[in-house]
Amino acid sequence: MAKKQSLCGFLSLLIIHLAIKTSAAGTPTLQQLNRGFTASFDQSAGSFQPLLSDPTGIFSFGFLQINSSNLDLAVIHLPSNQPIWRAIPGRPAQRSGSAFLSFNGSLLFSDQNSGVLWSTPATAGDRVVLLNSSNLQIIKVAEPIDVLWQSFDFPSDTIVQDQNFTSNASLFSTNQRYSMRLGSNYLALFMEFGRGVEEPMYWKRTALQAKNQIVAGEGPIYAQLSPLGFLGLYQKENAPVDVLSFDSFARGITGFRRLTLEADGNLRAYYWNDTIWVSDYKAISELCELPSACGAYGLCRAEEKRCGCIDTRSHGCLAADAGDLCGSGNDDFWVLRRKGVDLANKEVLGFVKVESLKECEELCKRNCSCWGAVYNNASGYCYEMDYPIQTLLEVGDENKIGFFKVRIMGNRGGRGGGGGGDKVRKTAEALVVVGVLAAVTLAGVGVYRLWRARRKRGERADGSRVEGLAPGPYRDLNSSSFRSIEMFNSFRK
Numbered sequence: 001m002a003k004k005q006s007l008c009g010f011l012s013l014l015i016i017h018l019a020i021k022t023s024a025a026g027t028p029t030l031q032q033l034n035r036g037f038t039a040s041f042d043q044s045a046g047s048f049q050p051l052l053s054d055p056t057g058i059f060s061f062g063f064l065q066i067n068s069s070n071l072d073l074a075v076i077h078l079p080s081n082q083p084i085w086r087a088i089p090g091r092p093a094q095r096s097g098s099a100f101l102s103f104n105g106s107l108l109f110s111d112q113n114s115g116v117l118w119s120t121p122a123t124a125g126d127r128v129v130l131l132n133s134s135n136l137q138i139i140k141v142a143e144p145i146d147v148l149w150q151s152f153d154f155p156s157d158t159i160v161q162d163q164n165f166t167s168n169a170s171l172f173s174t175n176q177r178y179s180m181r182l183g184s185n186y187l188a189l190f191m192e193f194g195r196g197v198e199e200p201m202y203w204k205r206t207a208l209q210a211k212n213q214i215v216a217g218e219g220p221i222y223a224q225l226s227p228l229g230f231l232g233l234y235q236k237e238n239a240p241v242d243v244l245s246f247d248s249f250a251r252g253i254t255g256f257r258r259l260t261l262e263a264d265g266n267l268r269a270y271y272w273n274d275t276i277w278v279s280d281y282k283a284i285s286e287l288c289e290l291p292s293a294c295g296a297y298g299l300c301r302a303e304e305k306r307c308g309c310i311d312t313r314s315h316g317c318l319a320a321d322a323g324d325l326c327g328s329g330n331d332d333f334w335v336l337r338r339k340g341v342d343l344a345n346k347e348v349l350g351f352v353k354v355e356s357l358k359e360c361e362e363l364c365k366r367n368c369s370c371w372g373a374v375y376n377n378a379s380g381y382c383y384e385m386d387y388p389i390q391t392l393l394e395v396g397d398e399n400k401i402g403f404f405k406v407r408i409m410g411n412r413g414g415r416g417g418g419g420g421g422d423k424v425r426k427t428a429e430a431l432v433v434v435g436v437l438a439a440v441t442l443a444g445v446g447v448y449r450l451w452r453a454r455r456k457r458g459e460r461a462d463g464s465r466v467e468g469l470a471p472g473p474y475r476d477l478n479s480s481s482f483r484s485i486e487m488f489n490s491f492r493k
């Protein structure tokens with residue numbers, strides 16, 4: 001009996017060994033995960049612990065340490081250690097010894113203490129494989145193979161060559177502040193502010209439909225990154241309705257390609273040249289035109305790629321805000337004005353034509369979803385921002401005038417949590433005076449939520465300054481447009 005067992009053990013060991021392949025990183029990795037597979041996170045395994053390899057050994061699926069405290073599942077491009085897919089569980093996984101991955105027909109990412117953190121939909125899969133395209137699949141062994149789930153349908157911040165990006169999918173930047181989605185005839189980038197703010201668009205590519213038309217009723221369009229160096233928008237296979245070609249288009253480059261929505265909000269394409277990722281496309285070419293190039297209430301000067309603040313009186317810009325200004329009487333703000341400012345995303349924002357600056361301001365002042373507006377005194381166009389103020393462009397044209405709301409806090413300019421409690425008190429007192437007792441609770445809860453959301457945003461906003469932009473006040477500068485700001489300041493005072 002014992003002999004039989006040890007023989008069985010030997011045979012299964014042999015089988016496991018045959019199934020093991022040494023990956024490029026020199027770590028033995030499985031080529032498929034069978035039902036019943038379980039692997040625990042190993043804290044000593046370095047930043048990436050491979051579990052499953054593709055046939056070429058270029059891609060690997062395993063545990064990825066995101067930072068000192070959190071863990072995720074990821075598909076990695078091994079030569080560059082670049083994650084190209086991540087599971088992104090709703091509750092972050094702690095980087096502790098108790099995290100594990102299992103496969104019982106569906107993939108489960110769990111923690112012994114907190115249970116299942118992420119899983120694929122319940123399926124009766126036979127095995128998990130990683131294709132040479134980097135696509136992670138749960139398959140049912142049949143003729144032909146039945147794909148029950150694939151990572152290509154659930155991209156995180158990246159799509160790779162030959163991956164279809166459909167209207168069902170979204171890309172989210174790793175900091176979750178930006179997203180990419182398809183519309184009926186366009187591809188667009190959006191800012192994400194969470195509850196209470198409809199995602200504002202900041203970049204849009206409408207299908208040119210030069211060679212092929214989008215036909216209504218023939219299904220949604222999808223995007224596909226071509227190994228030849230372009231992003232095609234298609235309604236039917238082989239018949240693009242639009243082509244965004246990259247710098248390396250048709251240059252015979254065979255390097256693996258990816259398109260990533262990055263933490264600064266830009267969409268960039270890259271190919272791997274065996275040493276580095278070479279960028280051959282970016283949706284937004286001017287640093288200042290990135291939605292938050294200089295942070296909240298920031299001002300970006302294109303020529304010098306320099307950051308300043310809309311409010312020149314303070315050191316550093318006003319704190320990032322979140323949500324809207326509804327629910328607390330719509331007068332909990334003060335107003336900041338500045339001449340010579342413009343919006344980078346005004347083409348996709350929409351506008352109303354008004355008679356005067358005053359009319360533009362009134363439109364925004366009355367509407368608690370509105371955080372500010374830019375009025376063009378030459379055209380009469382009024383562009384409203386229904387989202388917390390981000391970075392604006394500094395322009396020489398004094399006909400472009402900005403109006404910005406700033407939430408009143410207990411101690412103005414105070415960052416972080418301090419102001420939140422004061423504000424709750426202030427609001428509550430005001431309401432008690434008018435005797436609307438029921439509203440107190442409601443407003444209190446609302447304000448507390450906004451305060452919490454804002455705190456969360458503030459934390460996020462910190463890590464995302466854009467490379468290549470010099471932060472700091474404009475005081476160093478002495479160009480003519482700087483003088484115009486000073487002039488406007490004295491005009492305002």
Ligand SMILES: *[C@@H]1O[C@H](CO)[C@@H](O)[C@H](O)[C@H]1NC(C)=O
Pocket residue numbers: 066067068069070092
């Ligand atoms: C680690 O990353 C997670 C998820 O992105 C984030 O929530 C957390 O704040 C980060 N922790 C640290 C210490 O940076």
Ligand SMILES: *[C@@H]1O[C@H](CO)[C@@H](O)[C@H](O)[C@H]1NC(C)=O
Pocket residue numbers: 104105106108116122123124
């Ligand atoms: C796999 O495990 C999950 C979580 O324990 C469970 O909900 C699911 O029913 C299991 N699937 C199968 C096929 O046993």
Ligand SMILES: *[C@@H]1O[C@H](CO)[C@@H](O)[C@H](O)[C@H]1NC(C)=O
Pocket residue numbers: 056132133
């Ligand atoms: C990837 O796999 C497919 C079929 O599974 C094969 O046709 C193709 O040649 C492979 N590509 C590489 C680069 O190995």
Ligand SMILES: *[C@@H]1O[C@H](CO)[C@@H](O)[C@H](O)[C@H]1NC(C)=O
Pocket residue numbers: 152162163164237
């Ligand atoms: C992408 O879509 C095309 C057309 O629908 C399809 O033929 C192809 O198999 C898809 N590719 C992947 C990787 O799903």
Ligand SMILES: *[C@@H]1O[C@H](CO)[C@@H](O)[C@H](O)[C@H]1NC(C)=O
Pocket residue numbers: 166167168220
């Ligand atoms: C999107 O999802 C719906 C519902 O799951 C499905 O019916 C549809 O085929 C999907 N569309 C695409 C383009 O994948």
Ligand SMILES: *[C@@H]1O[C@H](CO)[C@@H](O)[C@H](O)[C@H]1NC(C)=O
Pocket residue numbers: 273274275276
């Ligand atoms: C990749 O690009 C780098 C930087 O431009 C260059 O030094 C290197 O030689 C390139 N590698 C290949 C294989 O072309």
Ligand SMILES: *[C@@H]1O[C@H](CO)[C@@H](O)[C@H](O)[C@H]1NC(C)=O
Pocket residue numbers: 367368369370386
């Ligand atoms: C406020 O602005 C939002 C977004 O532009 C709009 O949908 C809403 O109708 C406006 N409300 C009023 C009262 O004008």
Ligand SMILES: *[C@@H]1O[C@H](CO)[C@@H](O)[C@H](O)[C@H]1NC(C)=O
Pocket residue numbers: 357377378398399
């Ligand atoms: C707007 O333009 C008019 C005439 O073009 C000018 O008289 C007025 O002063 C301008 N207003 C502002 C605020 O610049």
